[in-house]
Amino acid sequence: MKQLRNTRQRQLVLAAVRARRDHPSADQIYLDVRAVDGRISRGTVYRNLSILEESGEILHVKVPTADRYDNRLDLHYHLLCMGCGAVKDVELPYHRELDRELAEKTGYFIARHRTVFEGFCPECRRRK
Amino acid sequence: MKQLRNTRQRQLVLAAVRARRDHPSADQIYLDVRAVDGRISRGTVYRNLSILEESGEILHVKVPTADRYDNRLDLHYHLLCMGCGAVKDVELPYHRELDRELAEKTGYFIARHRTVFEGFCPECRRRK
DNA sequence: ATGGGTGCAAAGTGTTTGCAAGTAT
């Protein structure tokens, strides 16, 4: 395993994810960090997001169009508005027993599951 | 709403999805159809997959790297092997009550949720 | 006939990567 370094760029990327309560895409993070450090490159932001995720400091949510990042560390579900694209955390418990149940049934090692609810937020409902 | 036509290409794409029991990517479908009709283009396959999904004849599964298509019409969950990338249907019931519960809680209209379990299949476990 | 559909190629998106130079340890 590789020895990680604590670079200024890495700190900035982590701080940017933590500073947001929504679920920014990699490119939004890039823009936020860019506002502080005008020289950072997209490649560096993508690399650091991926490193921070591997090392367990952030999570990412896979939604269509672009992955989003999340500063929460516990497993939880997400809600995507198909109208405006907003992603929110869902206040429902994570069902760990499903992972166990499926592991028994299939012989797989199950690490986790990801659940994304799809719908329309009140505002987008109105607009239609 | 637009009047859909029943073109030869559309039939071929639908037949190709139905002919597979796994969860092919758009490009795999393209290759399958291409074997029958050497002139069909990628654009046409993508367009038809998207039309068939909108009209409810197929579903698609959103997994990292590339979306997969599914000939099953009922809502169900999926299992992704992070080792070999295979996608399988999961034999667990779809929890419609979660959709209702979240709708009440949030005021959203909830159409559905998508759950993808992530793990390693027995063979990939062994290989590690 | 008419408007949806097709093939082709070009353009998009979002993300990854090779490389030479820079820097944390």
Added chain:
DNA sequence: ATACTTGCAAACACTTTGCACCCAT
């Protein structure tokens, strides 16, 4: 000094689109 990181740009993988021609209805 070592080897992880960076910035840059080019390359990638997947998907969408503009356009002129075609064909199902």
